[in-house]
Structures are given as structure tokens and as C-alpha cells.
Amino acid sequence: KKGDAFTVAKIAGINAAKETARLIPLCHTLPIEKVDVQIEEMDSAAEDARFRIESLVRCEGKTGVEMEALTAVSVAALTFYDMCKAIDREMEVVRIRLIEKRGGKSDFLAEPDSKS
Template identity: 50%
Template sequence: MMMELSHINSKGEPSIVDVGTKQVTRRKALAQAVVTLPAEIFSLLQQESFATKKGPVIQTAIIAGIMGAKKTGELIPLCHPLGLENCTVDIEIKNPGELTIYCTASIEAKTGVEMEALTGASVAALTIYDMCKALSQDIVIREIKLMEKTGGKNDFKRG
């Protein structure tokens, strides 16, 4: 089976995907990003309930992630602009020093929302970095990845 890039036209040039003939279906995607903070910074943030001089880290990152997901079509050149029907950002402490961000986006449309979920998780992670960088530049954003998607030609779920 030959795989082809979806954003290249017959002339080999960049192109937005023509979704005009696709069927409208319920689309949903979940993406994650992981932010690792140095132990002393993480401990300090926990003591302060993740409040900084710039404001509440977790709440600000949630709002930023939703805003980022909504603006995906403006940020990623060949993404269709979509009016998301729902977007949620959840941030969990999975391990000491580690915040895991989950962004879920959904819509009833002709195209999927993977990029919106990935952008939302990424922007939330970048917001945490921005709000905490005064404490340390030794913050790492990693594992930005699609966890699952449904409603398109191929459903996907990471094991």
C-alpha cells in the first residue's frame, strides 16, 4: 500500500485538502502533552497551589489551551478553520514533577480535529512554561501526541 501526503496536490505543491465531497460525521480527538518541572520548582508550585505572580498556572493553561485549539486554522497553514463544538483541557499530576495535559476537541464536520487537540495541548504546555520560566529554564515539554481520534476514515487509539 502506497501512502501519500494529504496536503500535496497533483502538481506536487502544498494544498488544503478538498473535503467538499466528504460526509459530515461526529469527529473527536484527544491529544496529550507532558511538562516536566525540576523537583524544587514543582514542590514550590504545589505549596502555592500553582499560583504565581502571573496568575494561577493551571487555570491559565486551561484557558490558553482552549484558545489555541480554537485558533488552529490560523496557526497551521493548511488546516481548515473549524468552529469547534466542544474543547476541554484537563491537567493532571501523574508523577512528581510532571504535569500531563489532555486536550479533547469535538465537532460534527467533514474533517477531523486532531490538529485542534494537538494545538490545544501544546499551547497549554507552552503557557505553563511561560508562567514558570522565571523560576527555572530547566522545564521540558515532551510527548505531544495524538492519543485517539474517532469519526473519520480511520479511527485511532494509542495502546
């Protein structure tokens, strides 16, 4: 056993956000102030379990931290998959997207979507 999948995936996501500049070429190292990763089950009564993974990253700087947030979610999802693949090999990681960004050159807010 590797431990609790939720906790390990959350820690992996936080670590990944901090290592984004090492993982993605030409991505600058940023003074990250906060990283939070949340994983929640969407509908426990459904036949196919679904989970939402969200990341919040904050930084006082002139650039946005969307790459750090997307990296956190991606690595958390991959870690969750790795820890649960013995239970279900047909799991899918789908729809990784930016929901909101404030600061940097421009702000961004995704349209509300029932698929999120």
C-alpha cells in the first residue's frame, strides 16, 4: 500500500506546482506564496465514480501562476490514477482546464460549465 490516495495526490500536486519551472521548459521560477489542491468525489451514488481536482496558486509577482496551477492538477490526477489503477484500469483523466486567473498581463474567467 502507498497510503491514502487523496492525501498522496494532494501532496504530489503541491510539490509539482513548486517544481513547474523545472518541468516545463522556459517557464520562470516564481515566488509562490500559496498552493492548495482539493480533491472531491462528485457523485458517490453514481456507477462511475467521478472526482474533481482543483488547485489554487497564489504569487506576488508580475506574471500569472496558471502553469503552476495546471501542473498541480495534472500531477495530482496522475498520482491519483497511479494509486487507484489496481481497482480500475479503465479510469480516465479528462478535462484539465484553467477556470480563473487574476493578475499578470490579463485576467481570465472561464464560462460556467456543467461538465466541470
